[in-house]
Amino acid sequence: xxxxxxxxxxxxxxxxxxxxxxxxxxxxxxxxxxxxxxxxxxxxxxxxxxxxxxxxxxxxxxxxxxxxxxxxxxxxxxxxxxxxxxxxxxxxxxxxxxxxxxxxxxxxxxxxxxxxxxxxxxxxxxxxxxxxxxxxxxxxxxxxxxxxxxxxxxxxxxxxxxxxxxxxxxxxxxxxxxxxxxxxxxxxxxxxxxxxxxxxxxxxxxxxxxxxxxxxxxxxxxxxxxxxxxxxxxxxxxxxxxxxxxxxxxxxxxxxxxxxxxxxxxxxxxxxxxxxxxxxxxxx
Amino acid sequence: xxxxxxxxxxxxxxxxxxxxxxxxxxxxxxxxxxxxxxxxxxxxxxxxxxxxxxxxxxxxxxxxxxxxxxxxxxxxxxxxxxxxxxxxxxxxxxxxxxxxxxxxxxxxxxxxxxxxxxxxxxxxxxxxxxxxxxxxxxxxxxxxxxxxxxxxxxxxxxxxxxxxxxxxxxxxxxxxxxxxxxxxxxxxxxxxxxxxxxxxxxxxxxxxxx
Numbered sequence: 001x002x003x004x005x006x007x008x009x010x011x012x013x014x015x016x017x018x019x020x021x022x023x024x025x026x027x028x029x030x031x032x033x034x035x036x037x038x039x040x041x042x043x044x045x046x047x048x049x050x051x052x053x054x055x056x057x058x059x060x061x062x063x064x065x066x067x068x069x070x071x072x073x074x075x076x077x078x079x080x081x082x083x084x085x086x087x088x089x090x091x092x093x094x095x096x097x098x099x100x101x102x103x104x105x106x107x108x109x110x111x112x113x114x115x116x117x118x119x120x121x122x123x124x125x126x127x128x129x130x131x132x133x134x135x136x137x138x139x140x141x142x143x144x145x146x147x148x149x150x151x152x153x154x155x156x157x158x159x160x161x162x163x164x165x166x167x168x169x170x171x172x173x174x175x176x177x178x179x180x181x182x183x184x185x186x187x188x189x190x191x192x193x194x195x196x197x198x199x200x201x202x203x204x205x206x207x208x209x210x211x212x213x214x215x216x217x218x219x220x221x222x223x224x225x226x227x228x229x230x231x232x233x234x235x236x237x238x239x240x241x242x243x244x245x246x247x248x249x250x251x252x253x254x255x256x257x258x259x260x261x262x263x264x265x266x267x268x269x270x271x272x273x274x275x276x277x278x279x280x281x282x283x284x
Numbered sequence: 285x286x287x288x289x290x291x292x293x294x295x296x297x298x299x300x301x302x303x304x305x306x307x308x309x310x311x312x313x314x315x316x317x318x319x320x321x322x323x324x325x326x327x328x329x330x331x332x333x334x335x336x337x338x339x340x341x342x343x344x345x346x347x348x349x350x351x352x353x354x355x356x357x358x359x360x361x362x363x364x365x366x367x368x369x370x371x372x373x374x375x376x377x378x379x380x381x382x383x384x385x386x387x388x389x390x391x392x393x394x395x396x397x398x399x400x401x402x403x404x405x406x407x408x409x410x411x412x413x414x415x416x417x418x419x420x421x422x423x424x425x426x427x428x429x430x431x432x433x434x435x436x437x438x439x440x441x442x443x444x445x446x447x448x449x450x451x452x453x454x455x456x457x458x459x460x461x462x463x464x465x466x467x468x469x470x471x472x473x474x475x476x477x478x479x480x481x482x483x484x485x486x487x488x489x490x491x492x493x494x
Contacts, residue, residue: 015491048346048349051349051350053346053349053350053489054489054490055490074352074354075352077350077351077352078352080350082347082350082351084343084346084347084350086342086343086346088342088343088344088346088347089291089342089344089347090291090294090295090338090339090341090342090344091338091341091342092294092295092297092298092338093291093294093295097290097291097294100287100290101287101288101290101291101294102287103287104285104286104287104288104289104290105286105287105288105351105352105353106287106351106352107352154350
């Protein structure tokens with residue numbers, strides 16, 4: 001078996017006013033990849049390009065070892081569960097009907113698994129979709145995505161707008177899924193704390209460009225926050241500094257530990273710190 | 285494909301049932317003439333429109349594109365929905381005639397059958413005309429464009445009648461031959477319509493009409 005569930009090479013898509021440029025990304029099996037970025041950074045576009053529902057302008061995408069432009073990819077969609085950020089089913093449909101629709105859609109549909117998820121998420125079977133809360137909507141989408149024995153989950157802002165309790169529950173579901181052999185999860189979100197909790201890899205998209213893609217733990221080890229005066233910062237090698245915030249009493253900077261003097265006190269940076277400083281670092 | 289049809293039938297459930305009952309009532313009233321039959325058939329054509337309007341509201345197409353369906357299947361399911369309701373409409377006309385016959389004692393079954401088939405074929409034409417417009421312009425503008433085209437056709441016919449006094453006389457042909465001829469034309473129109481719909485659907489999916 002190939003080592004990556006998703007392999008993206010030099011992927012490009014140009015819209016009026018937006019370009020996704022030269023995207024290269026790997027999602028290894030057994031891992032959760034967090035795709036983070038501001039609204040309009042290109043996260044949803046990337047997911048649509050992975051599923052080939054949007055014509056690309058260049059590059060290649062391989063999903064579960066299959067070129068997503070090949071004829072075989074249609075059958076491979078049986079192995080991919082997708083959850084989108086918005087309501088996606090007509091409002092008059094209920095969970096019971098949703099099950100029947102999906103049973104007529106996926107060859108591998110497992111009604112018992114679906115019923116299990118519906119029970120676990122405590123979703124009412126006969127309540128119409130229009131009366132669902134955002135949390136219930138996402139849970140139904142996840143139940144549908146998990147009930148045809150997928151090997152890959154693509155989740156587009158699946159935790160956005162949910163309360164912490166529901167987010168916690170869903171993150172656990174995603175982590176459990178990824179832990180099974182031959183599975184992988186791509187989770188796009190702008191809630192960085194969620195990604196920090198469950199992701200093995202982090203890819204940061206900013207204005208259609210991939211700013212970084214690294215193993216989360218390496219990323220957290222690599223960067224730190226330095227608090228010092230302007231004068232002290234002036235003595236730090238420029239290549240160590242990836243962003244700075246200048247205040248009245250001093251400076252806070254995102255620094256690469258490798259380039260720092262041994263005696264420098266560098267605090268732990270959260271993923272959110274790293275991303276925020278990197279975006280602002282453009283203006284340094 | 286079954287999943288897509290199920291979804292559309294669930295969406296159209298309430299309005300579909302109401303329209304079927306109304307069509308049955310209209311077709312049972314002798315003084316209504318062909319109104320009941322026409323109503324039943326028009327209802328069939330409106331079903332894809334209702335379904336597409338619901339799809340647009342919840343962005344179903346974005347989700348459907350992620351499912352193991354070809355674009356052709358996504359598009360064809362709306363044609364099938366229209367045909368399914370046309371079949372139901374035709375059955376209602378026959379049922380209405382049967383019930384009318386039980387009360388009045390006389391039904392011209394040949395005329396009823398010919399009328400049902402002819403109306404069904406006309407509805408195939410209207411479906412073939414309407415669906416590409418819905419896929420090109422969306423449910424709101426597409427509905428308008430569809431009615432404008434139908435109105436334009438009727439208006440053109442009336443205009444010709446105004447100019448020539450009456451429309452040119454067609455040679456008397458046996459009804460089965462007329463139906464067969466129109467059916468062949470409808471099949472051709474459906475083929476062309478389907479290709480256009482797929483083209484528009486694909487372009488819409490890529491944001492060409494946003």
